Amino acid sequence: PQGRVEVLSVIDSTNQYLLERITELQSGDACVAEYQQAGRGRRGRKWVSPFGTNLYLSMYWKLDQGPAAAMGLSLVIGIVMTEVLQRLGAADVRVKWPNDLYLKDRKLAGILVELTGKTGDAAHLVIGAGINLRMREPATDVINQGWINLQEAGIDIDRNELSITLLQELSAGLREFEQQGLTPFIPRWRNLDNFLDRPVKLLIGEKEIQGIERGIDQQGALLLEQDGEIKSFIGGEISLRGQ
Numbered sequence: 291p292q293g294r295v296e297v298l299s300v301i302d303s304t305n306q307y308l309l310e311r312i313t314e315l316q317s318g319d320a321c322v323a324e325y326q327q328a329g330r331g332r333r334g335r336k337w338v339s340p341f342g343t344n345l346y347l348s349m350y351w352k353l354d355q356g357p358a359a360a361m362g363l364s365l366v367i368g369i370v371m372t373e374v375l376q377r378l379g380a381a382d383v384r385v386k387w388p389n390d391l392y393l394k395d396r397k398l399a400g401i402l403v404e405l406t407g408k409t410g411d412a413a414h415l416v417i418g419a420g421i422n423l424r425m426r427e428p429a430t431d432v433i434n435q436g437w438i439n440l441q442e443a444g445i446d447i448d449r450n451e452l453s454i455t456l457l458q459e460l461s462a463g464l465r466e467f468e469q470q471g472l473t474p475f476i477p478r479w480r481n482l483d484n485f486l487d488r489p490v491k492l493l494i495g496e497k498e499i500q501g502i503e504r505g506i507d508q509q510g511a512l513l514l515e516q517d518g519e520i521k522s523f524i525g526g527e528i529s530l531r532g533q
């Protein structure tokens with residue numbers, strides 16, 4: 291990788307660690323940890339992060355286009371991670387909109403992008419990724435959806451090699467996104483979309499919407515077909531599930 295990589299043993303959250311140091315960082319700087327005491331997902335949810343058996347990685351990136359571009363960018367991260375895992379031997383990994391990785395219809399990895407920066411200014415992003423490698427059923431925590439790890443699928447990928455390759459390819463993918471936008475990534479997403487043309491439901495707060503998933507549009511919004519009509523959905527409050 292171009293940046294510095296800090297290897298930590300125990301930390302609250304690798305995202306939090308970089309956020310606290312954000313003014314000292316340059317694009318591509320990263321950290322990994324063995325264990326997170328307070329690993330987090332979206333909207334205050336928890337990311338189960340036992341010692342030694344998974345990958346917890348965060349990388350800093352300054353996005354000159356500003357916070358509005360972050361939505362497309364988070365799809366790019368999922369695409370790049372999925373392509374890296376496929377190349378290293380996990381051929382069946384797929385993306386789930388907006389930014390989870392799935393294997394055998396279960397959650398393998400999560401991505402959390404946190405950012406600071408005002409509209410009109412550059413955005414300062416911390417990109418966090420957790421990938422389950424060999425995690426066993428958590429003793430105290432409950433994961434309230436189907437999940438999987440690579441070992442269960444018979445896949446053995448060296449964690450150091452995975453970390454380094456991810457950091458390199460994420461930097462390359464983010465630079466491509468900065469220069470060309472989301473357009474070159476749309477066909478790549480289509481290739482990797484776990485739920486393309488399948489019946490899904492969207493959970494939006496208390497509301498549930500059912501339809502057929504039809505991929506993403508040029509902005510990265512999710513396309514859902516209902517009664518022959520295609521509607522687009524955008525934003526962070528939506529969770530997609532298979533039916």
Ligand code: ATP
Pocket residue numbers: 331332333335336337338339388389390397398399400420422433434435437438528529530
């Ligand atoms: P979305 O589908 O929109 O991503 P989500 O319900 O998956 O929503 P997130 O905030 O993205 O919510 O992810 C946190 C959720 O991921 C937790 O609520 C839990 O269900 C699940 N989870 C937590 N730790 C792990 C883990 N190590 N592996 C797989 N799933 C996990």
Ligand code: BTN
Pocket residue numbers: 302303304305306326328329330331332335337345346347348390399400401402418419420421
């Ligand atoms: C999600 O699916 O909600 C995203 C989970 C993101 C987990 C990773 S693990 C490394 C980084 N540090 C955190 O606290 N969260 C992210």
